[in-house]
Amino acid sequence: MMMQIFASTLRVSTPLIFAALGGMFSERAGVVNIALEGIMLIGAFGAAVGTLVTHSPWLGAGCGIGAGVMLAAIYGLFVIRLRANQIVAGMAINMLAMGLTPFLCKTLYDVTGSTPAVPISERFQSAPLYLSWGLVLVCWFWMKYTPAGLWVSFAGEHPEALDAAGVRVNRVRWAAVLLSGVLAGMGGASLSIFLSSSFSRNMTAGRGFIALAALIFGKWKPVPTAIACLLFGFTEAVQIRLQGVILWGTEPIPVQFIQILPYIVTVLVLAGFVGHSRAPKALGEPFRRG
Amino acid sequence: MRKILQPILAVVLGLTLGLGVTWIAGESPWHVLRILGRGAFGSSYDFGMTLFYATPLIFTGLSVAVAFHAGLFNIGAEGQLTLGALAAAAVGALWPGLPAPLAPVLAGVAAIVAGTCWGAIPGWLRARRGSHEVINTIMLNFVAAGLASYVALYLLKNPDSQNPETRPMGAGYLIHQFGFFGGAPVSAALPLAVGTAFLIWMLLWKTALGFEIRAVGQSESAARVAGIDTGKIRILAMAIAGGLAGLVGIGEVLGNAGKFRLGFSPDYGFLGIAVALLGRNQPLGVVAAALLFGALHKGTADLDMETEHVTRELSLVLQALIILSVSAEGLWSWMKKRGQT
Numbered sequence: 001m002m003m004q005i006f007a008s009t010l011r012v013s014t015p016l017i018f019a020a021l022g023g024m025f026s027e028r029a030g031v032v033n034i035a036l037e038g039i040m041l042i043g044a045f046g047a048a049v050g051t052l053v054t055h056s057p058w059l060g061a062g063c064g065i066g067a068g069v070m071l072a073a074i075y076g077l078f079v080i081r082l083r084a085n086q087i088v089a090g091m092a093i094n095m096l097a098m099g100l101t102p103f104l105c106k107t108l109y110d111v112t113g114s115t116p117a118v119p120i121s122e123r124f125q126s127a128p129l130y131l132s133w134g135l136v137l138v139c140w141f142w143m144k145y146t147p148a149g150l151w152v153s154f155a156g157e158h159p160e161a162l163d164a165a166g167v168r169v170n171r172v173r174w175a176a177v178l179l180s181g182v183l184a185g186m187g188g189a190s191l192s193i194f195l196s197s198s199f200s201r202n203m204t205a206g207r208g209f210i211a212l213a214a215l216i217f218g219k220w221k222p223v224p225t226a227i228a229c230l231l232f233g234f235t236e237a238v239q240i241r242l243q244g245v246i247l248w249g250t251e252p253i254p255v256q257f258i259q260i261l262p263y264i265v266t267v268l269v270l271a272g273f274v275g276h277s278r279a280p281k282a283l284g285e286p287f288r289r290g
Numbered sequence: 291m292r293k294i295l296q297p298i299l300a301v302v303l304g305l306t307l308g309l310g311v312t313w314i315a316g317e318s319p320w321h322v323l324r325i326l327g328r329g330a331f332g333s334s335y336d337f338g339m340t341l342f343y344a345t346p347l348i349f350t351g352l353s354v355a356v357a358f359h360a361g362l363f364n365i366g367a368e369g370q371l372t373l374g375a376l377a378a379a380a381v382g383a384l385w386p387g388l389p390a391p392l393a394p395v396l397a398g399v400a401a402i403v404a405g406t407c408w409g410a411i412p413g414w415l416r417a418r419r420g421s422h423e424v425i426n427t428i429m430l431n432f433v434a435a436g437l438a439s440y441v442a443l444y445l446l447k448n449p450d451s452q453n454p455e456t457r458p459m460g461a462g463y464l465i466h467q468f469g470f471f472g473g474a475p476v477s478a479a480l481p482l483a484v485g486t487a488f489l490i491w492m493l494l495w496k497t498a499l500g501f502e503i504r505a506v507g508q509s510e511s512a513a514r515v516a517g518i519d520t521g522k523i524r525i526l527a528m529a530i531a532g533g534l535a536g537l538v539g540i541g542e543v544l545g546n547a548g549k550f551r552l553g554f555s556p557d558y559g560f561l562g563i564a565v566a567l568l569g570r571n572q573p574l575g576v577v578a579a580a581l582l583f584g585a586l587h588k589g590t591a592d593l594d595m596e597t598e599h600v601t602r603e604l605s606l607v608l609q610a611l612i613i614l615s616v617s618a619e620g621l622w623s624w625m626k627k628r629g630q631t
Binding site for chain 1 (some may be wrong): 365415419424425428439444567594600601604605606608609610611614617618621
């Protein structure tokens with residue numbers, strides 16, 4: 001049973017890791033990304049449709065990523081170019097994805113609930129899992145040792161300094177938001193064609209927000225964030241395993257308490273009761289050149 | 291003038307873009323618009339359902355607006371209204387025999403208290419621990435959903451139903467439903483919502499507390515220099531916001547279902563953000579915006595059956611496009627500049 005929970009933890013954490021890494025780029029560059037949820041959802045849809053059309057999970061995932069980038073571009077247009085409030089626009093992007101996916105589903109397949117099932121031979125077996133951990137290392141290296149990583153950090157911490165150094169802050173932010181579209185789109189793809197067999201309505205079920213929580217829990221750093229994703233994935237795996245299991249007495253274990261634990265811990269961490277987590281200084285502030 | 295014109299233009303822009311989407315999908319926008327109008331206002335029942343959906347949106351819109359005036363973002367209305375409804379239903383399930391005037395009052399107070407406490411937590415965390423209310427309220431939404439699911443599935447489970455819901459409350463708890471809406475569950479919660487909007491207007495613009503709330507929202511440092519206990523004001527504002535969201539429980543539990551149904555809210559809490567934004571955080575504007583979003587929610591309900599390609603989720607698309615239009619500060623300042631030259 002322990003081995004099963006461990007394996008299933010690794011699997012269900014995969015979409016969270018992709019999305020949280022995407023959120024990391026955007027937030028480290030100073031753009032709050034509540035829209036992760038919607039980007040994941042449309043990514044999951046794009047990937048399912050793409051795989052059904054091309055019969056290849058890789059091309060399908062490419063379609064999911066494309067859909068994610070498109071939605072991220074709309075988000076970027078509003079929050080970077082049109083200086084919309086990032087939280088309001090992010091919520092609107094989530095609603096847009098929640099509304100568009102059943103609509104497109106009906107247009108394409110004449111049903112609103114879910115896409116047809118992707119045959120098992122055309123789905124991912126384990127590639128996204130390895131890819132996600134590979135990306136954790138790449139992101140760690142990128143943020144720590146490359147100039148581009150430094151630009152991202154400065155766009156989020158001291159945008160004026162970056163601007164004075166001759167780097168366009170909003171270009172860095174655009175790149176970061178689009179990159180978060182790539183990664184969250186891939187997170188959605190791993191939800192629909194890796195963990196399940198089709199896209200179904202609202203299938204992200206809050207995972208974008210959980211990825212955001214993991215990001216904060218992990219102090220906006222790649223490796224701790226990935227470990228936080230594992231923790232959140234673990235509670236999901238335990239909850240699936242323990243559903244209806246009776247350990248003592250006559251009632252099944254109330255899995256709700258396991259389920260809400262990571263959220264409470266996140267609140268405690270943020271409040272500084274357990275460790276400390278500090279947001280990038282210019283997070284949420286639109287940048288206008290002086 | 292710009293204050294009223296901008297939201298109206300945003301609604302027109304959002305609707306136009308949204309109907310453009312239906313046009314691309316191969317459905318005549320005019321046809322869709324007619325179905326929307328008929329679905330929302332076609333009969334007294336339809337209009338009643340529009341009002342029924344608008345009622346919780348008034349409460350959540352006010353909730354977001356009050357927090358916003360204190361410079362806080364209340365994303366947590368969803369969790370606050372969940373616990374408010376749960377508390378009202380719990381009172382009714384635990385003491386089903388209470389008589390009429392006492393019972394609904396007690397359940398209503400329970401709803402307000404539960405929402406207030408749940409709202410005060412992120413307020414306290416922000417004021418005293420400095421952690422941001424946006425993330426905390428999102429986290430607390432998940433916690434509230436988990437607690438509600440535990441209570442509805444285990445503690446107060448309805449033994450006569452397969453649905454995840456609490457035991458029905460006694461008959462003494464149910465509040466008056468108006469008869470002239472053809473059976474739509476429009477209850478005394480609607481006048482309560484409108485009256486609450488008036489009270490919030492009084493609070494914000496006619497009382498010292500309201501002045502202090504707005505002062506903290508406009509400039510925390512200036513408010514502190516003026517001798518206002520900004521932390522206390524922020525906690526109070528979030529507590530009031532939570533109580534307002536908790537009031538949703540009255541219309542849903544006492545005025546409609548007679549119990550707590552898990553997942554009864556189609557994201558009333560999140561829609562409250564849109565309602566407050568479109569209503570420019572003014573109580574009257576909130577009421578108007580809530581009516582519009584209630585009408586969109588009801589109007590799109592028939593789209594699945596009456597059109598080939600369009601689904602009821604179009605309401606989400608339309609609402610999203612309206613929010614995006616109204617939030618695009620750059621767009622509005624650009625238009626203003628063009629208007630001046």
